[in-house]
Amino acid sequence: MERLSTGVPEIDKILAGGIPRGFLVAVTGEPGTGKTVFCLHFAWQGVKEGDKVVYVTTEESRESILSQASQFGMDLEEAVRENKAIVIDALLGRASDPWSLRSLDPEELVEIVLKAKRELGFGRARLVIDSMSAFWLDKPAMARKYSYYVKKVLSRWDFTVLAVSQYAVTTSEAFGFGIEHVADGIIRFRRFVRGGVLRRYLIVEKMRQTPHDLRMYEITVRDGVGLVVLGPSGERAEDVSLPIKVKEKILQAKRREEEVL
Numbered sequence: 001m002e003r004l005s006t007g008v009p010e011i012d013k014i015l016a017g018g019i020p021r022g023f024l025v026a027v028t029g030e031p032g033t034g035k036t037v038f039c040l041h042f043a044w045q046g047v048k049e050g051d052k053v054v055y056v057t058t059e060e061s062r063e064s065i066l067s068q069a070s071q072f073g074m075d076l077e078e079a080v081r082e083n084k085a086i087v088i089d090a091l092l093g094r095a096s097d098p099w100s101l102r103s104l105d106p107e108e109l110v111e112i113v114l115k116a117k118r119e120l121g122f123g124r125a126r127l128v129i130d131s132m133s134a135f136w137l138d139k140p141a142m143a144r145k146y147s148y149y150v151k152k153v154l155s156r157w158d159f160t161v162l163a164v165s166q167y168a169v170t171t172s173e174a175f176g177f178g179i180e181h182v183a184d185g186i187i188r189f190r191r192f193v194r195g196g197v198l199r200r201y202l203i204v205e206k207m208r209q210t211p212h213d214l215r216m217y218e219i220t221v222r223d224g225v226g227l228v229v230l231g232p233s234g235e236r237a238e239d240v241s242l243p244i245k246v247k248e249k250i251l252q253a254k255r256r257e258e259e260v261l
C-alpha cells in the first residue's frame with residue numbers, strides 16, 4: 001500500500017509509514033494544539049514530493065497561513081507562485097480573488113477544490129481543509145452528511161485529505177458529530193496544563209488498514225522547525241479525561257443527535 005509522508009518523520013513512524021493514499025483523515029483537537037502546524041507539514045511535504053497541493057483556510061487568512069509556514073522554513077509562498085500549491089482563502093473572501101470562498105457551502109468548496117486541481121494539473125494530490133467544522137458550525141447536525149459528500153466526490157480525484165475538526169474547549173468534543181465516523185483515520189491533538197506549563201499531545205485514534213502506534217505522544221512547536229515529537233507520554237487516560245458525569249451528558253446528547261440523523 002502506498003503511504004504519504006506527513007512531513008513529520010516521527011508521526012510517519014507512528015502511522016507505520018504514513019497516511020495511505022486516498023484516505024480522508026480527520027485532524028481533531030482544541031484550539032492551539034498544533035493542528036494547523038501539522039497540516040502545514042503535510043502540505044509542504046507534498047510540495048517537496050511534487051504532489052499537487054490545495055490548502056483551504058477558513059480560520060486564518062492566506063497571508064497568515066503563508067507567514068506561519070515561513071516561520072518553519074516552508075516557502076509555501078514560492079510554491080504558490082510556481083503553481084505547485086493553491087491556498088484557498090475562505091476567511092477574507094474578496095470578489096477580486098479567484099482563490100477565495102465567499103460562502104461556507106460544501107458544494108462551493110468541492111467546486112473550487114476541483115478547479116484548483118485542474119489548474120495544478122494531473123497527478124497525486126494533497127488537500128487540507130482547515131477547518132471542516134467551519135462548514136457546519138451553525139448546523140452541527142449536517143456534519144456527517146457534509147463529510148460524506150466531500151469525501152465521496154474528492155476521492156475520485158486522487159486527493160489524500162486532512163480535514164480539521166475543531167473541538168470545543170469546554171467539552172473536548174467536536175462541533176457536530178459525524179466526520180470521525182466518515183473519516184478513514186483520526187489524529188487527535190490535545191493539550192493540558194501540567195505544573196503550570198502548557199503541554200501538547202497527539203494520539204492516533206483511528207487509521208484504517210494500519211497497525212498504528214496506540215500510545216499518546218507529547219509534542220511541541222519550535223520556531224524555525226515546526227512540530228516536534230518529544231516521545232511517548234506517561235499520562236494515563238484517567239488523568240486526562242472528563243469527569244464521568246460530564247461524559248455521560250455528552251454521550252446522551254450525542255445519541256439524541258444521531259437519532260435525528
Ligand SMILES: Nc1ncnc2c1ncn2[C@@H]1O[C@H](COP(=O)(O)OP(=O)(O)O)[C@@H](O)[C@H]1O
Pocket residue numbers: 029030031032033034035036037038071189221222223224
Ligand atoms: N514560530 C513559532 N515558534 C514557536 N511556536 C509557535 C510558532 N508559531 C506558532 N507556534 C505555536 O503553535 C501554536 C498554534 O498552533 P496551531 O497549529 O495554529 O493550533 P490549532 O490547533 O489551533 O490549529 C501557537 O499557539 C504557538 O504555541
Ligand SMILES: [Mg+2]
Pocket residue numbers: 035036059130
Ligand atoms: Mg488552526
